[in-house]
Amino acid sequence: MINLTEVNIKKKSGSPISPKGFFACGLHIGLYESKKDFGILYSDTPASCAAVYTQSHFQAAPIHVTKKSIEQAKKIQAVVVNSAIANACTGEEGMENALEMRDLTAEALSIKSEQVAVASTGVIGQQLDMEKIRNGCKSIKLSNQDQAGEDFQEAILTTDLVTKTSCYEVEIDGEKVTLAGTAKGSGMIHPNMATMLSFISTDANIESNDLQSVLKEVVDQSFNQITVDGETSTNDMVLVMANGQAKNERLSPSHSQWTHFKETMKLVCQDLAKQIAKDGEGATKLVEVIVEEAFNHEEARILSKKIIGSNLVKTAIFGEDANWGRIVSTIGYSDIQVEPSKCKVYIGDTLVFKDGVGQNDFEQELTDYLKNKEVLIKVQLGLGNGYAQAWGCDLTYDYVKINASYRT
Structure with missing residues (x-):
């Protein structure tokens, strides 16, 4: 096991906008009666990306759209998320709505549609109120101030009682590299993904294929090791964006500090996994x-x-x-x-x-x-x-x- 002090890994307070070049917002657009329910996480430069998804046979429309975006673009710049409505088991209309949600976000941010990932969480089987989604996209105001990160974290919640966040800094090639993440999840949580979403950002310089291998390994040691009620959902996703703005030498398995980066990613994911378990619906312990x-x-x-x-x-x-x-x-x-x-x-x-x-x-x-x-x-x-x-x-x-x- 790596000694965190020896490899200079430090836990910090922060959110997904803590790494260089990341911005966010969280809004109330009316999908819920009162709480924030629409969020954007954005990198000001294209970011390498990696994702893992629910193993449910009934994957929701946003999962299919995100897979398509990542396959087409290889790098993305934004993820748009709504809570309250899962947009799952919603047929062709649901797929069209997820694609429109992606396109509207891209237009608002002046980026290509395939550079946007889409995520939804909430009730299965209901169609999105697209007028509210359209109004939300028109109201996007990104910021890198702390409140923007907190707003995004709140916007992804459903039955959660608290937001979940984790942030670490690791020194690689003499540069400070930050990894930070947030998650939602409270019920329908079971190994092999759950009714959870997690978004992780880093300013590390790493290619998408190497980022994917790290993510898959650490998910098996973190998110796939939690359970609340033995249920698995249709929308689960863990997505990582790495925009390279820390200026370290490109990370790969041959890099001398590869394990340091991998250990830091594991710490972020395990922190979030434990916070999800702790916030299980009705949980006291x-x-x-x-x-x-x-x-x-x-x-x-x-x-x-x-x-x-x-x-x-x-x-x-x-x-x-x-x-x-x-x-x-x-x-x-x-x-x-x-x-x-x-x-x-x-x-x-x-x-x-x-x-x-x-x-x-x-x-x-x-x-x-x-x-x-x-x-x-x-x-x-x-x-x-x-x-x-x-x-x-x-x-x-x-x-x-x-x-x-x-x-x-």
């Missing part, structure tokens, strides 16, 4: 699962996601009940290699299971520990060097209330 000593990393990832996704584990955490049997049960039905006699389970720092049996005299200690807002479950399988982390939240009464009335 952030839960982290660490699996160590699995047969390999892939089996560690499988098990960590199984545990974090177990409704029985999640409800026990909500009830502040140290029911280690639910964790062991989940390990037992996971499709990985397990030798019960070698397995150890910890809740916090407390060993609750080893040698095939539960340990005693920890009830009061764990009763106090489970009152915390952040809970750690750690499993050691004793079979190899496989390691993974996953993040989620407890499952509460409020989750049912929120989703029972989502459209109203």
Whole structure:
């Protein structure tokens, strides 16, 4: 693991407009009754880009439009986002609306249509009110002031209670390179993408194909390791823009500081992933699962996601009940290699299971520990060097209330 101090990686306060050359805005155009619901993130020079998308068979119209833009242009300058309406399962009209949203944004910014990515989030099956979208595009006023970044972050939210942001600075070739991102996501969150959007900006100098390889790797270690409710949506996207304005030597796998850039990207994505899990609909606790000593990393990832996704584990955490049997049960039905006699389970720092049996005299200690807002479950399988982390939240009464009335 890289020592952040040794490679000069620093965490900062910031937003997606913190890297050089980025601007944003966030507006209320009436898709929601009162909150901001329309946003733009813009680079003043064309930016290398990379993206990963939902694995749903029902990908929303904006996903198809963004894929087309990236394939055509290779570099983009802007992403336009609306919340409230997902523009998913909306047929030919929905596709035409997503294309018009792209074209209107390009016209407003005086750039080519294929240099604009499009994203939407909200209710599935409803058509966009295009008159409101048109008015929004006419009202775009970009800024690189802090408030503009905050406005953009607010505009992408749906049932989220808080905005999510992360920003790091890393020194590469003697230049300060900034990576920053924001995300939305609260419900319908599950590994292999979720009802989440994330937009990451950097002033690093890197080509799109190398940026894509970094993004795919770090997404598997971050966004694909979270779950709130086991649901996956139609609109999920993580998009990265890199405009090269930091003036470092071009990054590639042969660059001596390639791993420094990759580690910084992972830190940004893991920060955002954890913030999504913490803000899960109705959640009261952030839960982290660490699996160590699995047969390999892939089996560690499988098990960590199984545990974090177990409704029985999640409800026990909500009830502040140290029911280690639910964790062991989940390990037992996971499709990985397990030798019960070698397995150890910890809740916090407390060993609750080893040698095939539960340990005693920890009830009061764990009763106090489970009152915390952040809970750690750690499993050691004793079979190899496989390691993974996953993040989620407890499952509460409020989750049912929120989703029972989502459209109203």
